Amino acid sequence: MDIRAIIAPAIQDREALEEFADALTDRAPEVERDVARLKKSPGDREITADLFRAIHNIKGDAALCKFELGIAIAHPIESMMSRFREGEIVFSDLLAELILLAIDRLELATDAVLAHKPLENLRLLDLVQGLELTARAAPEKLDASCAELIESVTGFPPVITGMSARAPKSAADKTPHTGATDDLQFFRSLALQFESRSPLFKGRTMRILRLALETNKAGGAQVDPLQLEAAVYLHDVGMMLLPESTWLKVGRMTDADKQLLRNHPGYAAGLLQRMHGWQAAAEMVAQHHEMPDGGGYPNQLSAAEICPGAKILAIVDAFEAVMLKHIHRGKNRSVLRAIAEINACDKQFAPEWIAPFNAVIRKTIEN
Structure with a gap:
C-alpha cells in the first residue's frame, strides 16, 4: 500500500x-x-x-x-x-x-x-x-x-484503571471562612443539580475538579485555585437553561443542536459576572470552549486572548466528554483511550497545558 x-x-x-x-x-x-x-x-x-x-x-x-x-x-x-x-x-x-x-x-x-x-x-x-x-x-x-x-x-502504558470521583479538598478549606466559601458551596450545589439530570454524569464534577486543580498545580499554579474551582462548578450549569433533548441527546448532534449549545457558556458566565469577586471565574467559563487556533466559540478567540484557567478547563472538560461520548455503546470508554484521544487532538488545546495534564495522568499511573 x-x-x-x-x-x-x-x-x-x-x-x-x-x-x-x-x-x-x-x-x-x-x-x-x-x-x-x-x-x-x-x-x-x-x-x-x-x-x-x-x-x-x-x-x-x-x-x-x-x-x-x-x-x-x-x-x-x-x-x-x-x-x-x-x-x-x-x-x-x-x-x-x-x-x-x-x-x-x-x-x-x-x-x-x-x-x-x-x-x-x-x-x-x-x-x-x-x-x-x-x-x-x-x-x-x-x-x-x-x-x-x-x-x-x-504515549502511555496500558495499565491505567479508573479516575477517582472522590471530592478533592476545596481551595476554600485552606482559608478562613468567608463569603467566598459560601459562594463555592452554592456553586457546588448547582453543579450537583446539573449532575443529577443524568445517571451518566455521576461523579463528573469531582473528576473534573481534581484534574483541573492538579493540572494547575503541575503547571506552576498560575491560576487562582478558588476561581478555578468556581469555574469548574459552573462551566456547564448553563446547559440546564437549554432543552434537555439537546444536551442529553445520544448519538450525533445536528447543526441546530450544536448552535444551541454554543449559548451555554454565556449563561453561567453571566451569573458569575453579576456576583462580586468572581470575574476571573466568569472569564474562564465564558472562554472554556475557545481554541488556540481561533476555531472555538463563542468569540473565536486566539491563543493569546484565552485566559489560562479556560485553557485548563477546556482540556479536562474535553477529557470527561470523551469518557462519556461512547458510554451508550455498552461500556465506559477506557481512561487510556480517552487520554490518547485528547493528545491526538492536542491542536484544539493550549500546548503549554497538555504537558502538565499528561504529568498528572502519569502520576496517577505511578500511584
Missing part, C-alpha cells in the same frame, strides 16, 4: 467517504459491545463470529468506499481475530484494548480527513505498521507486542 494513503489519505470520492463515516458510526458500537462480551466469555464462538464479522464489514465498507486507510487498519485486526477463532492465540485484555484503540483512531482519522484537519498526531503509520507486526506475532509474544504498540501510539 502507498504510504501516503496512511499518512495523508486523499478524498477520492467525498460522498463515498461520508457513507463510510456513517457506516463506521454504526459498526464501531458493534465492535465495542462484542469486545466487552468476548472479554467476559472468550470461549463463546457466536460472539467471536460477531466480532469477526463486524471487523470484516468495516474492511468491506472501506473497500467499497475506496478508503485505503480503513482497509489498512481493519485487515490486520481481522487476521488476529481469525487466529483467535482458530485457537492459535488467546483473546487477552491487551488485545481487546488494542482493537478498540485502532477503531478509535480510524474514527478520528475519518472525521479529520473529511474536515481537512491534520493527521500527524494520530500516529497512523506507527499504528498500521504495528498492527501488521502484531498480527504475525508468535502467540507467546502477542501481549508484549500489543502493549508496545499501545504505548507507541498513545
Whole structure:
C-alpha cells in the first residue's frame, strides 16, 4: 500500500467517504459491545463470529468506499481475530484494548480527513505498521507486542484503571471562612443539580475538579485555585437553561443542536459576572470552549486572548466528554483511550497545558 494513503489519505470520492463515516458510526458500537462480551466469555464462538464479522464489514465498507486507510487498519485486526477463532492465540485484555484503540483512531482519522484537519498526531503509520507486526506475532509474544504498540501510539502504558470521583479538598478549606466559601458551596450545589439530570454524569464534577486543580498545580499554579474551582462548578450549569433533548441527546448532534449549545457558556458566565469577586471565574467559563487556533466559540478567540484557567478547563472538560461520548455503546470508554484521544487532538488545546495534564495522568499511573 502507498504510504501516503496512511499518512495523508486523499478524498477520492467525498460522498463515498461520508457513507463510510456513517457506516463506521454504526459498526464501531458493534465492535465495542462484542469486545466487552468476548472479554467476559472468550470461549463463546457466536460472539467471536460477531466480532469477526463486524471487523470484516468495516474492511468491506472501506473497500467499497475506496478508503485505503480503513482497509489498512481493519485487515490486520481481522487476521488476529481469525487466529483467535482458530485457537492459535488467546483473546487477552491487551488485545481487546488494542482493537478498540485502532477503531478509535480510524474514527478520528475519518472525521479529520473529511474536515481537512491534520493527521500527524494520530500516529497512523506507527499504528498500521504495528498492527501488521502484531498480527504475525508468535502467540507467546502477542501481549508484549500489543502493549508496545499501545504505548507507541498513545504515549502511555496500558495499565491505567479508573479516575477517582472522590471530592478533592476545596481551595476554600485552606482559608478562613468567608463569603467566598459560601459562594463555592452554592456553586457546588448547582453543579450537583446539573449532575443529577443524568445517571451518566455521576461523579463528573469531582473528576473534573481534581484534574483541573492538579493540572494547575503541575503547571506552576498560575491560576487562582478558588476561581478555578468556581469555574469548574459552573462551566456547564448553563446547559440546564437549554432543552434537555439537546444536551442529553445520544448519538450525533445536528447543526441546530450544536448552535444551541454554543449559548451555554454565556449563561453561567453571566451569573458569575453579576456576583462580586468572581470575574476571573466568569472569564474562564465564558472562554472554556475557545481554541488556540481561533476555531472555538463563542468569540473565536486566539491563543493569546484565552485566559489560562479556560485553557485548563477546556482540556479536562474535553477529557470527561470523551469518557462519556461512547458510554451508550455498552461500556465506559477506557481512561487510556480517552487520554490518547485528547493528545491526538492536542491542536484544539493550549500546548503549554497538555504537558502538565499528561504529568498528572502519569502520576496517577505511578500511584
